[in-house]
Amino acid sequence: MKQVVHLNINGSPYDVMVAPNATIADVVRRQLGMTGTKLGCEQGDCGACTILIDGKSHLSCITLAVASEGKEIVTIEGLEQNGKLDPIQQAILEKQGVQCGICTPGVIMSAKGLLNENPKPNHEEIVVGMSGNLCRCTGYEKIFDAIEAVVEGEYDDAATPQVGAE
Amino acid sequence: MDQDSAYTREQVREFEIVGQSVPRVEGYDKVTGRAEYTDDIDLHGMTYAKVYCSPVAHGIIKKVDVSKAKEYPGVLDVIVGEEHPKKYSVNDLLPTETPLAVDKVRYFGEGLAAVVAISEQIAAEALALIDVEIEELPALVNAHDSEASADNLIHDFAKNNTNHTAEQHFGDVDDALAKSDVVVEETFYTSMVNGGFIETQSVVADYDPGKRKLTVYNCNQLAHTLQHTIARTIDMPLDDIRVIIPNVGGGFGGKTEATPSVLIASIMSRKIGRPVKLTYDRDESIYQNKGRHACHLSLKLGFNKDGTIQALDLSILLDGGAHSGWGFVVLWFIAALTHLPYKVRNIRYEGRRVYTNKPTPGAQRSFGGVQARTAVESCFDMAAVELGINPYELRMINAVETGYKCPSVVEVRHSEFKKCLESVATRSDFANKWGKLPRGKGIGFAAGHYSSGGAFLLYNSSRAHSTANIRVDTEAGATVFCGVTDIGQGSTTVMTQIACEVFGIPMRKVNFICQDTMLAPMDNGTMDSRATYGAGHAVKNAALDARSKIFDVAAAHLGVRAEQLQCKDELISSIYDDNRFINFWEAVRMYQEVQGTVFGTGDYTPPQPRGDYDGKIIGPSPAFGFTAQIAEVDVNLRTGQVKVLKYYEATDCGKAVNPASVEGQVEGGVVMGLGQALIEEIVVDRNGRVLNPNLHDYKIPTTMDVPEFDSEIVDAYDPTSAYGGKEVGEAPTGPVCAAIMNAVYDAVGVRLTEVPITPEKVFRAMRGQHSRGLELETTTIGFHNAKIRSV
Ligand code: FES
Numbered sequence: 001m002k003q004v005v006h007l008n009i010n011g012s013p014y015d016v017m018v019a020p021n022a023t024i025a026d027v028v029r030r031q032l033g034m035t036g037t038k039l040g041c042e043q044g045d046c047g048a049c050t051i052l053i054d055g056k057s058h059l060s061c062i063t064l065a066v067a068s069e070g071k072e073i074v075t076i077e078g079l080e081q082n083g084k085l086d087p088i089q090q091a092i093l094e095k096q097g098v099q100c101g102i103c104t105p106g107v108i109m110s111a112k113g114l115l116n117e118n119p120k121p122n123h124e125e126i127v128v129g130m131s132g133n134l135c136r137c138t139g140y141e142k143i144f145d146a147i148e149a150v151v152e153g154e155y156d157d158a159a160t161p162q163v164g165a166e
Numbered sequence: 167m168d169q170d171s172a173y174t175r176e177q178v179r180e181f182e183i184v185g186q187s188v189p190r191v192e193g194y195d196k197v198t199g200r201a202e203y204t205d206d207i208d209l210h211g212m213t214y215a216k217v218y219c220s221p222v223a224h225g226i227i228k229k230v231d232v233s234k235a236k237e238y239p240g241v242l243d244v245i246v247g248e249e250h251p252k253k254y255s256v257n258d259l260l261p262t263e264t265p266l267a268v269d270k271v272r273y274f275g276e277g278l279a280a281v282v283a284i285s286e287q288i289a290a291e292a293l294a295l296i297d298v299e300i301e302e303l304p305a306l307v308n309a310h311d312s313e314a315s316a317d318n319l320i321h322d323f324a325k326n327n328t329n330h331t332a333e334q335h336f337g338d339v340d341d342a343l344a345k346s347d348v349v350v351e352e353t354f355y356t357s358m359v360n361g362g363f364i365e366t367q368s369v370v371a372d373y374d375p376g377k378r379k380l381t382v383y384n385c386n387q388l389a390h391t392l393q394h395t396i397a398r399t400i401d402m403p404l405d406d407i408r409v410i411i412p413n414v415g416g417g418f419g420g421k422t423e424a425t426p427s428v429l430i431a432s433i434m435s436r437k438i439g440r441p442v443k444l445t446y447d448r449d450e451s452i453y454q455n456k457g458r459h460a461c462h463l464s465l466k467l468g469f470n471k472d473g474t475i476q477a478l479d480l481s482i483l484l485d486g487g488a489h490s491g492w493g494f495v496v497l498w499f500i501a502a503l504t505h506l507p508y509k510v511r512n513i514r515y516e517g518r519r520v521y522t523n524k525p526t527p528g529a530q531r532s533f534g535g536v537q538a539r540t541a542v543e544s545c546f547d548m549a550a551v552e553l554g555i556n557p558y559e560l561r562m563i564n565a566v567e568t569g570y571k572c573p574s575v576v577e578v579r580h581s582e583f584k585k586c587l588e589s590v591a592t593r594s595d596f597a598n599k600w601g602k603l604p605r606g607k608g609i610g611f612a613a614g615h616y617s618s619g620g621a622f623l624l625y626n627s628s629r630a631h632s633t634a635n636i637r638v639d640t641e642a643g644a645t646v647f648c649g650v651t652d653i654g655q656g657s658t659t660v661m662t663q664i665a666c667e668v669f670g671i672p673m674r675k676v677n678f679i680c681q682d683t684m685l686a687p688m689d690n691g692t693m694d695s696r697a698t699y700g701a702g703h704a705v706k707n708a709a710l711d712a713r714s715k716i717f718d719v720a721a722a723h724l725g726v727r728a729e730q731l732q733c734k735d736e737l738i739s740s741i742y743d744d745n746r747f748i749n750f751w752e753a754v755r756m757y758q759e760v761q762g763t764v765f766g767t768g769d770y771t772p773p774q775p776r777g778d779y780d781g782k783i784i785g786p787s788p789a790f791g792f793t794a795q796i797a798e799v800d801v802n803l804r805t806g807q808v809k810v811l812k813y814y815e816a817t818d819c820g821k822a823v824n825p826a827s828v829e830g831q832v833e834g835g836v837v838m839g840l841g842q843a844l845i846e847e848i849v850v851d852r853n854g855r856v857l858n859p860n861l862h863d864y865k866i867p868t869t870m871d872v873p874e875f876d877s878e879i880v881d882a883y884d885p886t887s888a889y890g891g892k893e894v895g896e897a898p899t900g901p902v903c904a905a906i907m908n909a910v911y912d913a914v915g916v917r918l919t920e921v922p923i924t925p926e927k928v929f930r931a932m933r934g935q936h937s938r939g940l941e942l943e944t945t946t947i948g949f950h951n952a953k954i955r956s957v
């Protein structure tokens with residue numbers, strides 16, 4: 001029943017044995033130990049599990065691993081490079097678009113997907129583009145602020161931020 | 167600070183790190199996916215549990231046959247309710263819950279058996295082999311019916327299904343109402359809503375058979391209370407249990423109780439000697455609920471012609487669901503909340519909480535506040551119309567100020583409530599809009615408050631509510647041990663800021679160790695908006711204790727008196743002479759050479775409740791946060807759809823220790839309130855089946871549902887608090903339903919008295935009052951300026 005699939009995740013090849021009904025979320029979280037991708041519903045409702053497949057945002061809880069061979073998968077773990085944050089990560093951190101953080105990886109991946117498709121979204125487009133990501137903590141204001149700051153180029157030269165005031 | 171000044175920074179309230187919007191200490195981990203939540207934990211030899219959920223809401227258990235499931239390959243054990251009949255609750259007062267149902271099921275989704283297996287998949291497959299037989303009883307799904315049902319009892323001991331009753335009477339309400347010039351009276355209903363945290367409850371229980379100790383990882387808000395509950399329910403010595411709280415993916419009050427899963431996993435891990443993980447699916451999370459109580463309220467307010475409030479007469483019926491839980495506290499909290507934020511002297515309160523066959527509600531952000539504010543703030547609006555006084559003015563006339571003593575003797579030691587009222591009224595241009603907008607557009611005012619700092623302990627009532635210990639040395643910097651839980655609200659960051667402020671050292675020099683009952687001292691936990699105020703005091707006191715030891719060394723070295731020293735930028739210097747200084751860490755090193763590591767300890771206990779009346783231990787508070795809010799709405803006259811266009815808010819949270827975090831609490835709190843006001847409700851059918859146990863039918867607000875925000879933190883400093891700060895996590899959620907109701911009234915002239923305010927309800931209300939509505943279309947202003955009615 002199980003079969004081997006070859007997945008490209010965050011630029012590295014992974015051969016994993018999966019059941020036909022295994023989702024990407026199952027594979028990254030349970031088999032590969034990449035728990036940055038979160039699960040809030042496993043029914044496609046909350047967006048916490050959002051990842052990028054070929055640059056577009058997808059819900060990993062309802063995407064089958066067997067259907068993802070040969071595609072480029074990026075999870076939250078794939079954004080930070082050598083201790084340097086992606087501008088969206090840094091903006092969410094600095095603008096306090098993160099509280100409990102459970103929605104945050106999904107929010108960041110959705111924002112990434114949105115900006116890949118539309119690098120200069122206006123407020124309306126951000127609201128619509130992010131409408132699949134539920135956040136119970138922030139009321140979304142600071143998430144909008146963060147994405148808008150990235151769109152406006154505030155984080156173009158993102159450097160590793162210092163945590164806390166120096 | 168002026169160099170020549172002899173004042174310390176604290177005296178002039180100018181701080182280095184307190185008051186800065188410092189990013190979250192754990193923020194980097196959260197934006198990179200490194201932050202570990204309970205379900206992310208993977209331990210050696212991990213096993214996985216699943217619960218068989220009852221398909222009926224009320225019935226006698228005739229059979230739970232688990233023999234086939236036990237035989238299923240990969241299954242390690244199966245347990246049923248009768249093996250573990252010990253009851254628990256939030257404390258000893260009225261324990262009603264068991265880890266799994268015993269003899270009877272009382273709500274849809276209640277656990278009947280649990281399977282532990284080598285994988286989640288196998289555990290799920292084994293559940294299908296369990297054979298259950300339940301003799302169904304009529305489900306009681308309405309609080310009024312439940313009360314009237316003398317022979318269908320949910321718990322045998324609870325006559326008329328009554329769980330608790332509460333009564334308070336101050337002054338002479340009948341007399342005051344009789345003498346009032348205007349009396350408004352209305353009944354309200356607030357729905358049952360769910361916390362809707364994106365992380366469902368999860369637990370990993372890890373019993374070590376060698377040491378005979380149990381470690382429990384669980385996304386709970388109250389580590390020490392949870393430890394007690396586990397110890398008593400599964401009969402283990404308290405100190406053999408260690409509770410560790412990983413990152414919590416949202417709590418909002420709903421994670422202040424032990425879920426059955428924690429006890430099930432603990433029991434199973436002890437039995438099989440391996441770690442057991444149990445994570446609820448979204449539907450199970452909703453069945454376990456512990457969200458906000460549905461509440462029927464009927465309220466009378468009496469006013470004099472000049473707008474001064476004379477009397478408040480409130481009676482309520484809380485729909486308690488199947489169990490006890492936080493119910494009695496909610497009941498008394500609503501009583502306590504009606505004393506404020508207006509200066510009312512005559513108060514009568516009667517409350518009842520009854521059992522129903524529904525998921526049990528518990529604590530949720532603005533616990534008791536949403537219910538109380540919905541009724542009181544709506545009636546204020548009605549009274550404003552009757553009195554011909556602008557709702558803003560009416561609130562100003564009655565607003566509490568610093569030093570006000572409630573008839574219950576509870577004292578408001580600090581209030582900038584009036585500033586809040588003024589702030590929103592001015593920013594929104596309320597006076598020029600209220601009653602003057604075109605039909606379909608409306609503006610609504612509401613306000614509120616919340617207690618801050620917590621006044622009672624569930625356990626060990628004579629202990630400090632918060633304790634912090636600090637170790638300072640050159641090997642690890644300053645390490646703070648404190649039991650408070652960061653559930654996303656930012657307590658770790660705020661506590662770190664407070665410690666930094668005392669020591670004058672940067673954030674990265676402070677390690678904050680919390681959420682672990684073995685490492686951190688006993689703490690009342692994250693509830694009742696008490697973290698910044700209560701634990702903040704303890705951390706500050708501990709830091710001051712450690713600092714005084716370091717100052718003694720520095721003082722001797724510099725030849726100045728210790729009380730004339732200050733700390734800033736990692737330097738200890740004389741407040742009179744900046745040139746007399748020593749590096750902070752050098753002073754620490756000097757202390758260490760002689761006396762070893764620097765230790766400091768501090769604690770906090772709020773003043774004991776005073777007075778002599780029932781319910782006095784619940785509600786009194788060392789501090790109160792205040793909020794004022796204005797909503798602008800657009801009501802679609804054809805469909806009844808309400809759209810919130812703009813939301814004004816003003817907060818008195820004392821000094822904002824971290825302003826961006828305060829804004830985040832306000833925005834998140836208001837949006838949670840908007841969810842309840844407009845879209846959220848757990849729907850239960852007549853058999854007690856939950857019809858929307860998922861996030862597509864149970865809707866919480868999305869990005870598309872939030873209005874434009876305009877909020878302000880008013881200038882305030884509560885001198886009773888560590889660095890002047892008080893709560894902001896709960897007050898903002900309370901008045902939202904009322905603000906929307908009042909705005910809808912302003913828009914279309916119909917008073918909705920029930921949430922959620924669905925298009926259907928607005929549409930029907932507009933139709934039901936068609937003639938009045940038409941009349942209003944032309945005379946909106948006239949109606950609002952109605953003559954004072956004498957009673
Ligand atoms: S977990 Fe995938 S959408 Fe909720």
Ligand code: FES
Pocket residue numbers: 097098099100101102103104134135136137138364415416654
């Ligand atoms: S930060 Fe908690 S759900 Fe978004």
